[in-house]
Amino acid sequence: MTTADLARAEADAARAEAVLSRLQLLVTRKLDGLLQGDYVGLLPGPGSEAGESREYRPGDDVRRMDWPVTARTTLPHVRRTVADRELETWMAVDLSASLDFGTAAMLKRDLALAAATAMAHLTVRGGNRIGAVVGTGAGAVATEPGRLWRRRAAAPPEPEQQSTVRMPARPGRKEAQGLLRAIARTRIRPGRTDLGELIDMLNRPPRRRGVAVVISDFLSPVEGWSRPVRKLGVRHDVLAIEVVDPRELELPDVGVLTLADPETGALHEVQTADPALRARYAQAASNQRGEIARALRAAGAAHLRLRTDSDWLLDIVRFVAAQRHARTRGTTR
Known part of the structure; x- marks a missing residue:
């Protein structure tokens, strides 16, 4: 590893630590006391x-x-x-190159880390265990991940590297903080994580009933991950957290843009001043998000959408409150 690589790794680690510290402070202030009272999980299921x-x-x-x-x-x-007194929660965190993008308050990868931090805070109590599997891209396609607005050329491909990391489930807040720190320091590599394979890792080896949380932008083809989510929902309560940036839903009128796909390295020049093009883009994005929502609903998964331009903590609070309200009415979805 060169001196430049070491310096970049140290800078990434320092940034990850700062982001995680800020997130933990926010989560502790806003979510403490949200689940006071009877023992329940984040996704209150029928229990045993x-x-x-x-x-x-x-x-x-x-x-x-x-x-x-x-x-x-x-x-x-x-x-x-x-609900069982000892709950085991597993998170599948997708850190593909498409997550290293953001045009609002934060990058999508930071929002994914925020969601993981909130899930850990809400579930690690009373001896509960939490673990994670993290997908970091295939490591074999040719572009450096970054913001969509940067004008850049494709970079040489990186050597093949391990694309998934498994972090064992352990009880306690200290262990949960260590897990979150490891996720925050995970380097996003070029390429696309096989989301279906990542989710299927939560089924191997078979575990007792618990909570499974999938954090991703779900931009992979739906047919690749819908079946693993359905399989996961047979045994576990599944929560799908969809991370979205507003520019993935509609394009602004800013003239000609050179866009780079961080997962494939493909470059495209787009004339955003064309209203017909913007309308087609918005319609295609709406259809894509609708297909994702239908697939998650068909799998029986609870669906939480977080946006980089909205108050993600408020969205989580509303979601948990709705789940608790559903529990008091005798429903679980």
């Missing part, structure tokens, strides 16, 4: 321990009907269940 029965309400899952109590009282009842 039998609890009390209560009268049936519209919207309750009929599979949880308590037939003996219903027969005795002649009124429909459902059996409430208690």
Whole structure:
């Protein structure tokens, strides 16, 4: 490793540490106390321990009907269940080159780290364990990842490197902080992570029921990752966190832009002053996001979209509050 490489690695590590410290402070201030009260997970599922029965309400899952109590009282009842006391959470964090992009308050990779920090803060308590698998690109295509607005030529390809990193699940806040620090220091390499393979790593080896969180921009072809998400949802409560930048949804009128795909190195000149082109781009982006949402919904995954130009902490708070409200009404989605 050259002196320039060492200097860049040290600069990246210092930046990652600063970003993580700021995120942890924000998360602790805003999310502390959000889950006070009865023990529940981030995604309150049906659990495995039998609890009390209560009268049936519209919207309750009929599979949880308590037939003996219903027969005795002649009124429909459902059996409430208690969440497991020790919850195991695994995160699949996609750090492909497309995540090293942002045109608003932060890069998408920083928003992905923010989401991972919030998930760790909300789940690591009472002996819960949290682990992660991280995808860092294929490491074999030719362009340096960076902001979309930079005008740049393709760089020589990097040698093939390990594209996924597994971080074992361990209990405790100190271990969770170490895991987040390792994710923050993970270097994004050129290329596209096989999102389907990354998600499938959460199924191997088989684990007891828990929470699986997938953090990605989901820009990979839907057919490549939809089946692994469905398979994951058979055993676990799945939360899909979609990271989005506003420029991925619509183009501004700023004249001619030279755009580079950070995953393939392809360069394109785009005339953004053309209203028809901007309309086609917005329609294609809307169709793409709709297809992603439909695939996640069909897989039974809870879907949280975070944007680089919005208050991501407020979005997480609203999501968790909605999940708790759904739990009190007897539903889990």
